[in-house]
Amino acid sequence: MLMAALYVAVCRDVARAIFCFFGVLFALAGLYIFALADFIAVTQILVYAGGVIVLMVFALMLTDKQLLEIIRMEGNTGPRLFRARALPSVMLCLGVLAVLLQVVISIDWTSLSWMQQAIPSGDQISGKENMVENIGINLMTRYLLPFEVISVFLLAALIGAAYLARGRKTASQNQHPETRN
Amino acid sequence: MNWLSIIIFLPVAFLVLILLLPERFREWYRYITLGTALLQTGIAFVIYAGFNRSQSGMGIDGYQLVEKLPWIHLELGSLGRLEIDYFLGVDGLSVPLLILSALVMTAAAISSWEIKKNLKGYFALFLLMDAAIMGVFCALDFFLFYVFYELMLLPLYFLIGMWGGPRREYAALKFFLYTLFGSVFMLLVIVGLYFSVKDPVTGAYTFNMLHMMNPANFVDGAVFSPAVVETIFGVPARLLGFAVIFVAFAIKVPVVPLHTWLPDAHVEAPTPISIILAGLLLKIGGYGILRICFGIFPDAAVHFSWFIGMLGVISILYGALNALAMKDLKKMIAYSSVSHMGFVLLGFASFTVEGTSGAVMQMVSHGILSTMLFFLVGVIYNRVHDRFIPNFRGLAGHMPHYAAFVMVAFFASLGLPGFSAFIAEAFTLIGTFNSASVNALLPRWMAIAGSLGILMSAAYFLWTLQRMFFGTTRFKGGESWSKQLSDLRPIEWALLLPMALLSLVLGVFPSLFFNFSNATIATLVQELYKTGMQQLNILQY
């Protein structure tokens, strides 16, 4: 999975990269299942593997094939893994990685107080029962507010996205000539 | 709403009037402004007449015409209440300066006749600044004081920048930056003070200057508390606070080496503004040093008195030497005011009644004389748009009355007995000399060095006289100049004669000033010295 991700980071062809991206997403879904969060995994697949593709296609349709050109269009010098140009960012990322790992490893998570309470009090997902019901109830009660908010939010985002994309029609007409040649 | 509020807000009222008057009444603006200034003068003299001369004291009892309205009262949670009052009052120190301001404003209004373009803006700003200056001299609440103090900046910036000479942008910006630099840091100290002082009655933090002057009101352990030594960066906080405020005002005075804004500002500013700059702004610096720096940090004042005196001496001599070298008449006078204001500093530093009274009187007299001087420069500058000393010779033959007034002004400001400057400078020096035997703060040679300054002032003034006014008449501009250089006009007489007489009267009857401010200054000096020494012991311990 990680290799795929890394490949995305460095591969030349954008289309392939996107493909691998999906791969990564699926792999993540698998991980979620390992993490005993099947519902999340489903959502992941639906929203990402579904939603993002849908978005892409949606955009594609709006932009009558231009997105394909966009996607095909290559960062003129395709990124290799260790390029001098990328060296600073590599260093930076490795630094960040070091920091993160150092923290993640240095802490003994299970000894955290809340986990200490959680494990004995059975507040730990065993993987036996399905969480969907519970989550649903929570969503409808405790998380009702975020749920509603996010609906408004999505609406706003969609409106906005639609608005931005919509205008392009007029724009594209006078830009066809250039794109051709 | 007593006289003080009236004298402060009168200009604002007329300012509104001017703003409302349409452009076709543009000529009226001059008269409105002049009328305002005259009214203020009248009020100032009413105040002078009604003033109780024996009343004195460090607390509220020392002030008269006190007016105190609650202004900003905030609950600052953990800090308790913040109290800012609209708090006015005058004592023997501020009334003379108030009168001076009114007079100088009148003079400036008269000399504003030379302003030709964009009258509305000019007079609006002029009146705004007028109000601010009056307010500075009356305010007893530090916040209020600061507001007025800053309020002067912007009008001055525009007055110099819009109606000034060729390098006006530079001068205006320089002036603004200098002053703001000082005052912003002063703001920090103000905040610090406000955290250190509580109103004994209400127990709230307060900006009331009088409370700040009373060491009993300081909260224990506060930053500027005199009871215990707080240090900031290893320096005792009180000394630091004093230094900061002192620098802020020293820029205004101006004290060498913080004076370089002055020549530029003076040279670029139009005549009335130079008059106000020299006549009032500098005085505000001196007033601030005495009333605020010394009043609130007497210990630091005593502690630094030697340096302050030294600065004074340096300013005196340095300014005089510069004036000697100047080719531009206006610059020469500008530097001469640096030199003269040095006496003020010296007198304050001496912590003697003679020195301080002398210094305050020096402020008044310099206010009058610099008004005359700059106006006189303006006279020839408006005639031929040139004021370079080498370009004129033998003016005395050509414009006798003008020359006569110039001589009066010059002699008066070189400390000729019979004019106000003499008494002022003499007593400043006497006080300085005395302090060696009274309180051992200043060495005697400072007084003697100061008197050298008087000698030099004679040198540069007389040399200028000899170069510009004596000898056979000859101008750079030739015939055209000698036609333009007409002698004084009535309005110029109307300004110059009273000023000269005023200076003369003050010089012959100093009691008009001294007996007036005596009680206040005497109490002030003694109190400051006493408390200063007491707190200084704590500080050094």
Place this chain on the structure above:
Amino acid sequence: MLPHISKNVEEVLGSLGFFLPELLLGALFLLLILADLLLGRRYKNGSPIIAFAGVLIITLITCFQFEDAGKVFFGGMLHLSVFALLLKILFGVGMLLVITFAVRDFRIRHNEKGWGDFFSLLVAVLLGLNLMAMSSNLLMVFLSIEMVSICSYILVGYTTRERLAAESSMKYVLFGAVCSAVMLYGISLLYGLTGTLQLNSEFTTRLAATDALAAGLALFTTLAGFGFKLSMFPFHFWVADVYEGSTNSVLAFLSTLPKAAGVGVLVQFMHATYGFDWATWLAVFSIITMTIGNFQALWQDNLKRMLAYSSIGHSGFLLMGLAAFSQTGEMAVYYYLVIYTLTNIGAFVIIGMLANILHSENVNSYKGLGFKMPVVSVCFVILLMSLIGIPPAGGFVAKLLLFSAALEGYGSDGNILFLLMMIAGAINTVVALFYYLKIPLNLFLRKNEGMVIVARGHLLLKAVIVTLTALTVLLGIFPELVMRYFEG
């Protein structure tokens, strides 16, 4: 589990009352969309009027929420503190101004795709802002921040036909997305460390219990999101470019309200993470931020960029108030925000108006304008004085209060950084003078005889400008008008 449910449900229902303004906002949002769809074609001014009226009403309603102040509802999702409430009112007022401005903003008004969505988005943003101010749950925090961000992206890119707008929006969205991603990571760590998303005492204690390094990392990464909104170092890089590209009305909004919201949410967050040594770090951030902002502004001749950098400097000042983590600090910050919002919106309104007239946003194009348009120019100068912090304009009192807060902080724990912060603030004030004075310099001191003004400024905008200026001065002289609400 069922009692559980019922409890939650009735709590939700109970909360709805307090939530009324936000609900109405949601409704207004939908209403606007419909309105735009149905009668957007015929009545061009329909949606702005509706939006204005709606926001006005809602703001008024909000003003009557004071007795609800301090309540926590939706199971701790939201916490309506006094501060939040005041912020909400500020948002309302600011939004009203923005809408009024937008109506007369050339680029918005003559946008090829109409402007219906613009106002609906503004309303949506307002909703997000309110939530930001109130949210006391990491989920809500994230949600509301994202809401504001995404709407802002769209608003910045709203004028789709302009290169700069597009570029700005792209930079904005990429930068913002990264920041939110980092923030999300931080939140996840926080969740991991404390096991709860509620910003409550439990959270505080648990966080305090954990390892300082991990907590620090989590907090820093979370800070990315707030910092992005506050345009605080090191998340300030986007500011200049985004400001330059976006239209003035958007800018008037962008430079003020999200900042305020960021402050609000940061305050909530700080309350929750009390154990962490915010003072030191915010002081450091504040010093760096204000210094960078002001020094970068020095060379700018493009007014938008100048104000962009100066707004960074102002966030530095805001951080000063936050660093002194006290009620005084909150009051100071709030007052500063009010003044800053009014002043900045006013400044951008003026810039926009002049841009409509001069078709330039460069200082040098203002030569001698002061004599052509005296009223506006004078107002501009007063606003600038407020930004510098010269009495009697409000900015002065604001700075004074901030300094007091900082000094109080110094008094409480002798942290020398507070003093440094104050000194930095003082120096920056002087530095700010350098570039702010460019404007009056060009307006009044420089002459430009050849200038001909074809168009006059629109009366509506002039009215707005004068009102704002008057307000600035008024609040400067009588700060209680605002501060009163903190008492008790």
Place this chain on the structure above:
Amino acid sequence: MLLALAAWLLPFLSFVLLLFFGKKLPGTGDWLSAIFTGLAFVASIPVVLAVFGTAGAGDGALLRFEFEWFRIGETIINGSLVLDDLSVLMLVLVTFISLLVHVYSMAYMKDDPRYHRYWPYLSLFVFAMLGLVLSGNLLITYMCWELVGVASYLMIGFWFERPRAALASMKSFIVNRIGDIGFLVALMSLFSLAGTFDIVELNRQVGAALPANDIRIYLAAVGLALAAFAKSAQFPLHTWLPDAMEGPTSVSSLIHAATMVAAGVFLLARLFPLFPGVILDVIAITGIFTAFLAATVAIVQYDIKKVLAYSTISQLGFMMLGIGTGYYEGALFHLVTHAFFKCLLFLGAGAVIHHIHEVKHHHKLEIGEQDMRIMGGLRKEMPVTFWVYTFAAAALAGLPFFSGFLSKEMILLGAFGWAGDKGGLWILVPFAAVLTSLLTAWYIGRQWTLVFMGQFRTPAFEHIREASLMMKVPMIILGALTVFIWFSLNPFSTSNIPLVSALSGGAEGVHYTTSVGAPALVSWGLLLLAVAGLPAVLYAAYRKFSVGPETVSSGGTGFTRFLANGWYLDTIYNTIFVRPVLLLGNIAQMLDEKLVDGFLHLLERLTRGLSKFVAWFDKYIVDGLVNALGTRVRSAGDFFRGFQTGRVQQYMALSVFGLIILYLIKILLEK
């Protein structure tokens, strides 16, 4: 009492009137100021009669008149008039002489374009001088002191179109200013000593218990001495007086001969008790040195006024000697007599110059109107002038039967007595004084001869006319006053002179050395000198110069003339006296001009240069720093600006980088 006040204020009144209405008044108000001065004189007479008797009794009782001027702190500053012998003497002297000069000027200045300006100045001077004399408050004394200076400034620069006049006026004022600074320092120290400015008070307090170890006493004494030196033209501050001759001659006679220059002496006498012995000795030495130097210089001058100027300096030196030797009544007595005859000399010279001027204009001659070498033989045409001049010259020379003899003898006696008390090398001082008086005789004889004796050296002078009445009368009056009889019945003894005794009585108890110390021998010797020596010198001078100018220029071809008239005396005088003295004179003059003046100029140049440097410093360093600061700020802005490349990814990287760095710092700090 009120009369004294009136006498003081009348001239002021006339000053004010003339200043504003001078032009409009008929005759431009000359009569006004003259009359007012006359009234002042009249008013002063009863005052003198009143005071001179009473205070003379020696009980130190003074008529005084006080009013509170102002108060500063606790100390009250009183304005007061003090009327004791000293002040009233000066009062009457000043009013009298200025009255005469007024009258004289009305003729002398008649045809001057700025006639109307002349009178207010004159009145101002009289007012200031009287104030200086009468005031009982040292502060007021100082004020008048400076006012006098201003009056003299105005007068010297009266013809300000002449660059030399303008320069001279400036020089005089500035040199005087140096003295004023001394005075100011003295004021400070006295005030801080006694806390008062009242002269009597000061004399009593300080004089009574002289805290000898206190530096302030010395400061005060030195300051006062400096002031006196400047005002009454003592070495090294005397160089302004010769230049001051640029002013009108009438003015020179009043201000720069009779009254103002005497103010220094007066001041020292007034505050005599304040002076420690050392300072007095210094004063004495300076005095005698100046006297000698000036005399030697006077010998070689050709400008008629310059000679008189130098002689004034020299005589003032005598007075200083008198003060310094503590025998100050003598000094004052000499002051009085000198006032009369020197004033007269100037008036006479003025008359001469006046008429030569007329002639010059009449005949369009290219001659310096003050050059003695063109004169000669004027006695024929101007007999009155000649005779009064002769009287005055005799008095100056100190011939018996003339006032000058008495006063000079008194000073010399005092000097001898003083030297006798001190012993040692001090004895040189009186002998130097004697020598000086001989030289005095010599140069005045020379001048008298060159001007009036011999033949006309300029033919045009045949038809020169005698002075007008207005000029004659004052001269005659003064001439009369140069005779001994007004002062002492006995022309040869200084023992009982009412004036002197009154003076000494007036200031009894402060008088610490007496002439009693002088042995009778000395007095006889001096008398002999006066009777024999001085005439001899005069005669020699006459013989030397009556011949004519050509011999003047070539000093010593004595051998031929030795053959001509067989008397060896001339040659002996030549070889023994003239040559060395001429040489000495030249050297002295050179020293005077080059050294002292040169020093002043050097000082001036140094100051000028310093100020130039300071100005430069101010412009480039101090100001430069400020501007540099500005640029620094901008470049800093530049630095920060460098981060804004416009690349969003770089921005992101920077952000994360900054975040990480800060985090690492945090870690390090907490470790």
Place this chain on the structure above:
Amino acid sequence: MVPLSHFLIVSAILFCIGLYTVFSRKNAVLVLIGIEFMLNAAILNLVAFGMYDRIDNEGQVFAIFAIVLAAATVAVALAIIINVYSQYKTIDPDKVKDMKY
């Protein structure tokens, strides 16, 4: 079952890869994908921690919301990118810089 720290390590690495992608790729879409990686890393954390939160499922719920938000962000971002493309004919963030300073 899989120990918690493994998840965390994976997510950390993923996060950094995303970061690297964001910094280094010359294509806005890929930058977007990098951001998605980072988001997913965070989500993975949340989910992993959510294992210990059965009653409230805070972690998991948050994860859901995060996913949705991410999707929305992508939508908007894509729209904007397309818009940029229509103006600049490129979506290389480095080439899109008319403004600096």
